[in-house]
Amino acid sequence: MVWACVWQLLVGNIAASRAEPATAGVEWSPDVAVKAETLDFVCGLEQGEPSCRFFATYELEPLTAEPPAIDVRFVGTKTSDVVLELDGARVTGSVRIGQRSRLIARGVIHPGQFVEPSYARSAMSVRHPLFGAPVHRSHRFDFEYAIAPIRTFAGPPPKVTLHVEYRRAGRSRSPVTTRSSRPSGAAVKRSWTPRHCSRCASACRCHRRHSSRAAPSPPWAG
Amino acid sequence: MSGHGVWARVGYELASPAPMFYSLSGETDFRRVVTLVPLVSFASESVLGIIPSFSAGAGFPIDLLDGPARLGLRGQLGLQWPYVGVVGGLDVMSGTSSLLLRGFVMLQVGL
Numbered sequence: 001m002v003w004a005c006v007w008q009l010l011v012g013n014i015a016a017s018r019a020e021p022a023t024a025g026v027e028w029s030p031d032v033a034v035k036a037e038t039l040d041f042v043c044g045l046e047q048g049e050p051s052c053r054f055f056a057t058y059e060l061e062p063l064t065a066e067p068p069a070i071d072v073r074f075v076g077t078k079t080s081d082v083v084l085e086l087d088g089a090r091v092t093g094s095v096r097i098g099q100r101s102r103l104i105a106r107g108v109i110h111p112g113q114f115v116e117p118s119y120a121r122s123a124m125s126v127r128h129p130l131f132g133a134p135v136h137r138s139h140r141f142d143f144e145y146a147i148a149p150i151r152t153f154a155g156p157p158p159k160v161t162l163h164v165e166y167r168r169a170g171r172s173r174s175p176v177t178t179r180s181s182r183p184s185g186a187a188v189k190r191s192w193t194p195r196h197c198s199r200c201a202s203a204c205r206c207h208r209r210h211s212s213r214a215a216p217s218p219p220w221a222g
Numbered sequence: 223m224s225g226h227g228v229w230a231r232v233g234y235e236l237a238s239p240a241p242m243f244y245s246l247s248g249e250t251d252f253r254r255v256v257t258l259v260p261l262v263s264f265a266s267e268s269v270l271g272i273i274p275s276f277s278a279g280a281g282f283p284i285d286l287l288d289g290p291a292r293l294g295l296r297g298q299l300g301l302q303w304p305y306v307g308v309v310g311g312l313d314v315m316s317g318t319s320s321l322l323l324r325g326f327v328m329l330q331v332g333l
Contacts, residue, residue: 119269119270120267120268120269121267121268121269121270121271121275122240122267122268123237123240123241123243123265123266123267123268123275123277123302124237124240125304126267126268126271126274126275126302126303126304126332127235127243127265127275127302127307127332128332129304129305129332129333130333131333133237135240
């Protein structure tokens with residue numbers, strides 16, 4: 001029995017604070033600049049199902065002398081256990097930020113799962129349609145995480161660091177993807193497809209290193 | 223080689239890894255021969271259950287009851303659709319004085 005599997009992580013964009021209020025989009029708090037953004041994803045199997053824990057850190061800096069108030073919220077699909085923290089304290093709704101505040105959003109992303117279409121039927125299922133052992137078909141797991149569009153952040157484009165880690169079953173840590181970039185106005189969109197996943201029986205052991213640049217693991221990745 | 227007759231067989235098979243099948247079957251002509259056949263075969267995938275799964279295998283038939291036990295070689299080809307299939311092959315059996323050739327074509331039901 002062969003269970004080929006593909007993990008895929010998509011990073012898209014949604015609207016957030018804007019530098020130019022006159023342009024279209026969601027407008028709130030142009031008085032706050034995002035100096036840096038760090039996104040950490042640690043993916044693995046939990047109770048047989050793949051999932052990713054995310055940890056998004058935003059370094060915020062007010063552009064006005066008066067500490068501005070901002071609305072903080074997280075928008076995502078198939079996420080759970082999302083917590084927002086500003087300088088270490090849990091927050092919801094409208095908050096005031098100080099100098100060099102750190103906003104953190106963390107939670108769990110659950111995947112969409114699709115069976116790869118195929119015309120082929122295994123010899124086992126054809127020879128023994130009633131009593132044959134169940135045959136696993138190839139699956140693909142898509143993870144989607146939406147981040148604020150970098151071009152709409154107030155202030156100069158921030159430094160964005162993205163780190164994706166996939167843990168092989170039974171191993172404590174094995175990073176597969178690390179990206180660090182400074183976008184120049186365009187929306188960030190990256191897609192990774194760790195392949196090399198054949199003969200995954202009880203647990204997928206997909207592993208592919210996409211970048212040689214090492215990145216520190218998030219503090220909560222035990 | 224001479225004569226012909228009706229045979230029947232029943233068997234069980236395991237697969238690991240999936241394309242490789244290991245089977246043990248018992249065959250009889252209902253008169254004087256019972257044959258045990260351990261066999262290894264390779265089977266292809268089917269397309270939509272319409273284009274059949276092709277298989278090829280080899281094994282060692284052992285004739286029982288008909289005098290001293292005889293060991294032979296078997297080559298076997300098969301076509302299998304869901305539930306039904308066709309199997310054909312040739313046995314080369316060792317004898318006391320000469321080799322015995324035995325060809326066969328069988329309908330097969332897979333559950």
